[in-house]
Amino acid sequence: MSQSGLRILVTTFPDREKAEEVTHLMVDAGLAVCGQVGADLVSFYRWDGEVKRDTEVSVAFKILHDRFDLFVGELKQQHPYDVPQLVAWPADWTNEAYLDWAKGIGK
Numbered sequence: 001m002s003q004s005g006l007r008i009l010v011t012t013f014p015d016r017e018k019a020e021e022v023t024h025l026m027v028d029a030g031l032a033v034c035g036q037v038g039a040d041l042v043s044f045y046r047w048d049g050e051v052k053r054d055t056e057v058s059v060a061f062k063i064l065h066d067r068f069d070l071f072v073g074e075l076k077q078q079h080p081y082d083v084p085q086l087v088a089w090p091a092d093w094t095n096e097a098y099l100d101w102a103k104g105i106g107k
Contacts (some may be wrong), residue, residue, distance in 0.1 A: 004094035006018045006102060007063045009071070010087050012043065012056040014080060019057040026061065031071040032064040035100040064089075064102065071090075 013019035016037065023035035038058040045052055063071045072086065094102075 004099050005065055006027045006091040006099065007065060007068050007088050008091055009061045009063060009075075010058060010063075010085070011075070011079070012041070012058050012085050014054070015037065016040070016054060016057050018080055018089050019059050021074070023059055024062070025078060026075065029074065031067055031074055032061040032063050033105060062102065063088075065090075067075045 004072075013022065023037055026032040027035050036083045037058065038060065040055055040056055043052075043054050043056050045054075061075075062073070068088070072088075075086065076084070
C-alpha cells in the first residue's frame with residue numbers, strides 16, 4: 001500500500017479560541033489543507049517534577065507532504081506552549097476524491 005501524500009498532525013491548545021485562531025491561520029496560509037478543532041479534553045502530564053491536570057482542545061491537521069516542514073515551522077511560531085505536543089504520521093490511505101481535493105486547494 002503506498003502512502004497517500006498526506007500527513008496527519010495532532011496537537012493541543014489551552015483553549016478553543018486559540019485553537020481556532022491558529023487552525024484558521026494555517027489553513028488560510030495554505031500550509032494545511034484541513035484542520036479539525038475537536039472536543040475539550042483533560043490532559044495529565046508531568047511538568048517540573050509534578051503531575052499536572054489541564055483542560056485543552058485538540059486539533060488534527062491534514063498536511064501535504066511537500067508542505068510539512070513549512071507547516072511545522074509556522075506552527076511552532078504560532079503555538080502558545082513552550083513545548084507543544086506535535087505528533088504526526090503519514091496517512092497510509094486516503095480516498096482518491098479527498099486527496100484530489102487536498103492537492104487542488106493545498107497548493
